[in-house]
Amino acid sequence: MSASQSFATWCLLLSNLCFLATALDTCRTAWFDEGDASGDGDSELLTDLRRTHWPRICSSPVDMEAETVSGVKSQHTGNIFHTYSATGGLLCLNSEQTWRPCEDYKVMFTCTGQFCSGCRTRWFDHDDPTGNGDYEVLSDLREMYPREMCPRPIAIEVQTVSGEPASNTSDALLSYDAAYGFACVNAEQRGRSCEDYRVRFTCPEEFCQVSEQCRTRWVNGDNSSDEGDVESIHQLTRTFPGQVCGNPIGIEAKTTAGISAEHTGDTFLSYDVTFGFACINEKQRGKRCEDYQVTLTCPSDFCQGCRTRWFDVDDPTGEGDYETLLQLQMLYAPGRLCTQPVAIEAVTLAGVPAHKTDDVLQVYDATSGFACVNAEQPGGRRCHDYKVRFTCPLDFCKE
Template sequence: MLFQGLAFWCLLVSDHRYFVTALETCQTAWFDDGDFSSQGDSERLGDLKRNHQTRICSNPVDMEAQTLSGIKSQDTKNTFNVNSASEGFVCLNSEQKQRECYDYKVKFTCTGQFCSECRTRWFDHDDPQGNGDYELLSDLLLSYPKVICIQPIAIEVQTVSGKPASNTSDVFLTYDATYGFACVNAQQGHKDCDDYKVRFTCPTEFCQGFVSISNIRLVPQECRTRWLSSDNSSAVGDIESITHLLKAFPGQVCREPVSIEAKTTKGVPAKHTGDKFLSYNVEFGLVCINEDQVGGQCEDYQVMLTCPSDFCQGCRTRWFDLDNPTLQGDFETLLHIQMLYPTEICSQPVGIEAMTVSGVPALKAGDVFQIYDAAQGFTCVNAQQPGGKRCQDYKVRFTCPQSFCPV
C-alpha cells in the first residue's frame, strides 16, 4: 500500500526554519457494485463515483481490493486488467491462467477536504485488555449518538500515541467506515494489539449547526459538566442515570448530552474496573447492577457529561487565559481564576469550555488533559503528552448558575 497512513511528506520553509508536515488520509467504506458475471468483475472508479457521489473522493491516493471473503487481491493469483487508485479495479476471466476471477470489493484512501470537512473527534472506547481493541461504530453510536453519523463516509485509525494504524505490525479484523475498527489479540501471534483510537468523516449535512474552525474542519460546540455522583454503590448497585442526575443536580445537567464519561470515585476509568454495565450511554446514563457482577458488587461511580453548546450559553463568563505551556504545562484552574477575578466567576460553575487561543476546541486539539471539568477547571501537563510534545496554549470559560448573572 503505497500511500496508507501519512501519505506525503512535504518541506515547508518559514522564518528560515524547516518543518516536516504530514498530509492526513482517511479510508472509505468497502464498495462492491460491479457486475460479477461470466466476464469477470468490474469496480471502476468512474462507475463507483456515479453511484456513490460524495462517498468517494475525486482523486484517491490509494486503493485496496479484496474478495468478498476477505482475501487480499495480491494473494488470489488472479491477473488484473485494471488495478489502480486512479481507475479502479477490473478482473477479466478471459485473462486468467489458473482460475476465474473472484468477486471483489474495493476501498479507497483519500486526503484533503474529503477527510476533514465534516470530521468527528477521536474516540478511544476500548483498550486491548482481554480479547483485543474494539472501536466498533455500533458501540460508539450507543455511547455518542449525537456526535457520530449513522453512515460515515470514511475512517481514520491511530494508536493512542498518534501512530497511523497502517504503520503498525498488527493484523486487523475490520478497518472500515461502515463497521469501525477491531484488532483481535489472538490474531497477533505472540503480542497483544496496540491501543487504538478512531475518528470518522461524515456527510457534510451531518455538520449543519456545527461551527467551522479555521476553515479546516467542522466541529461541534460542546461544554463539559463537573463530575457528578447521584448514587452510592448499594445493595442493588450504582445508578447514575440521566433522570437521576437531573433530579439530584437541577440546572447542572443537560437533558440531551452528546457524550458521557465514567470513573470510580477513586479515579479509575470505568472501562478498567472489570464491571459489567446494564447501561453506559448518553441516552440513559450509567447503570451497574451488583447481581450482574462475577466477583462482588459494583464500584461507586461518578460521571461527567459533554453537553450541547446551548446548555452553556445561559450565564457564561468571559474567556480566561492565565497561563501558557512554557514551563510544566498550561494550568487554567478554577481556584486560580477565582483568586484573581473573584467578582467575574461563580463559586460553583455548572459547565466549562476550553479551547486553544487560536480557536480549536480542546477535545479536537489532540492533547491529553489531566483535568477538564467544571469543578476544578483545566490543566494540561507537558510531561503527559505523547511523543515528547508540549501542550498547546488554552483558554477557558465557565457557565454559572443563572442566579449569578444580573437579570
Template sequence: MRRFYPVGFPLLECRTPWLDRDDPSGVGDYETLSLLLIRYPLQVCPKPIAIEVTTISGTPALPPGNIFVVYDPLQGFECKNGACEDYRVRFTCPLSFCNTTCVTMWFDSDDPKTNGSDSELLSNLLTMYPGEICTNPIGIEAKTVSGQEAYKTGDIFLVYNTVSGFACVNAGQTGGGVCDDYKVRFSCPETFCSTCRTSWFDRDDPDNPGDREIWKDIQTSPYVCTSRVTYLPIAIEVVTTVSGSPALLTGNLFQEFDPHEGFECVNDQQDEGVCQDYKVRYTCPKIFCEMVDYSNHTIDYRTFNGRN
C-alpha cells in the same frame, strides 16, 4: 478527500485524535467503537461518519482485507490474529460533535453497596440536578470517585452511553465482585453552555510545567460565578488560543478539566512533550446571570452569556 478550513471558519466535520487501545497479542487487534468510547471518553462521537486505520507507524490499512473482521465507522475496527500488525484508528465526526467544548461537573448519586448497583442514569440525574445537565448529551465519561478511569477497574458495565447514562450491577461482575463507586460527567451541545457564561480567560502559557488555567485564580473576578455554592459553575469550556479547536480533540492529556477546579495540562504527560496554549470559560447557573443583571445594571448581561 481531505478538507482544510481556514482558522476561524466553522467546522463542517472533524477528526478525532489517533486512538490505539489494543495490541495484536492474543486473538487480534480490536479497536471497536464501543470500547473506544469507554477508553477515550468525550473524544469520540457515538455515531462517526468515517473511519481511518493505519499501523502505528503510519502505513494505511485499507479494506478489503481477509484479516479485517470489522472496518466500519459505526462499529470500529477488528483484525483477527494470524497476520495482524498493531493498528490505530481515528474517526470523522459530524458538525454537532466537532464544536463540542462544553463539559459538565461530576455527578455521583448512587453507591454500589446500598442497592446492588451503581446507577448514574441520565433520567435520574436530570431530576436530581435540574438545569445542571443537558437533556441530550454528546459524550459521557465515568471514573471511580477516587479518580481512576472506568476502563481500568475491570468492572463490567450494564449501561455506558449518552442516551441512558451509566450503570454497573454487582450481580454482573465475575467472581461475585462488587462494582466500584463511580461518578459521571457529560459533554453537551453549545446551546447548553451559552445561556449564562463568562468571557474567555487565558492566564498562562504552556511553558514548564504546562498550561494552568485554575479556577481559584479567577474566581474573584466580577465576571465569573461567585464562590457561593449556589452560584458555582456548572460547566467548563476549553479551546486552543490559536485556532479555537476544542481541547478534547487535540490529543493532549489533561491533569484537570473541571468547572469547580479549572484546567491544567502538564507538558511531561504529553507524548510530544508539550501542551498547546489554551483558554477557558465557564457556564454559570442561570440564576447567577439573572441576579447580576438585576442588581448591577452597569454590568453588561452579554458579557456573561458569551455574545460580547
C-alpha cells in the same frame, strides 16, 4: 517509451488512483441483529433495519457481510438464503432449507460517500503489531481520547499506516466494525505478523455540528447499593436541575476515588448519552459495582445561559497550562466568576476547542477547572496555550 505505452501507463495510474480514492471513502457499520431465528426463519432486511437504525446505516450500501450471532460466517452454515445482498439485506426462510433451520444472523454493511465522510474523526494509531497483534479498539481509544471520540460511532475505516485499505491486505482480521473497533492477531496470520494499522470513525452528525460545547462538573446522583449504581440522564436532570443538560453529546464516568470506569473491571449495562451510566451488581463476577460519578459534555444551548468572559492566567512554558478554578477565584473578584460553575469550556488561544486538539488533558471539568501537563503529552511535545470560560447558575447573572 512509445505514445501507446505512455497512454497505457497513465490509464493504469489513473485507474489505481481512482480505486484508492474509492476505497478510502468506504467504511463499515456496526453489526445489526434485528430479528431472531423463529419458526419462519431469520430476517435482517435492509428496509427494516433502516427503519429502526436509519442514521446508522447508509441508504445504498455497496457490500454486506453476515455471520451468526456466535460468529460463524454465513457461507459456512449451510443455510440457503432467500435474499442476500447489500441492497436487500438478508432473509433466510426455514421452508427453503434442506436439512437444518436458519441460524440467527447479524449483518454489517459497507457504505461509501457522504455517509462515511460527513462527521469523521482524525486517524488514530494506538497500537502496533509488535506484540500479539494490532488492536485499535474503540473502548481503548475512547479512554485515551474521550473528547475526540463520539460514544457510538456509526462507521469505521481502517488502513495501514502507509495508506493501504485493510480490505486490500491479505491479513486475516479478527474484528473490523464500528461498535468494537479493529483487531488483527499475529497468530492468525500465516507465518508473518499483521500490518501496522490506523483507524478513524464516522460519528453522528450532531457530534460535529456542535461548534461550542462545555463540560459539567462531576455529579453523583446514586450511591452503590444492593442493585448497583445508576446515573441516568433523566434522574441526573431531576437531582441536579440547571447543572446538567438533558441532551448530552458525551459522557465520562469514574469512581468517587478517581479511577476511570474502564479500569475498574466492572461490566456496564449502559454507558452512553442516550440513557446514561448503569452498573448492575448481578452482572459482575463475584463483586459489587463501584460507586461512580459522571461528567457530561453538553451542547452550546446549555453552555450559553450565564457565561463568564474568557480567562487565560497561564501558558505551557513551565510544567504545562493550568487554568484551575481555585486559582481563578483567587485572582478575580467574586463578581467576575461564580463559586460553583455548572460548566466549563476550554479552547486554544487560536480558538480550537480542547477536545479537537491532540493534547492529553489531566483535568477538564467545572468543579476543578482545566489542566494540561507537558510531561503527559506524547512525543515530548508541549501542551497548547489554552483559555477557559465558565457557565454559572442563572442567578449569578441576575445579581
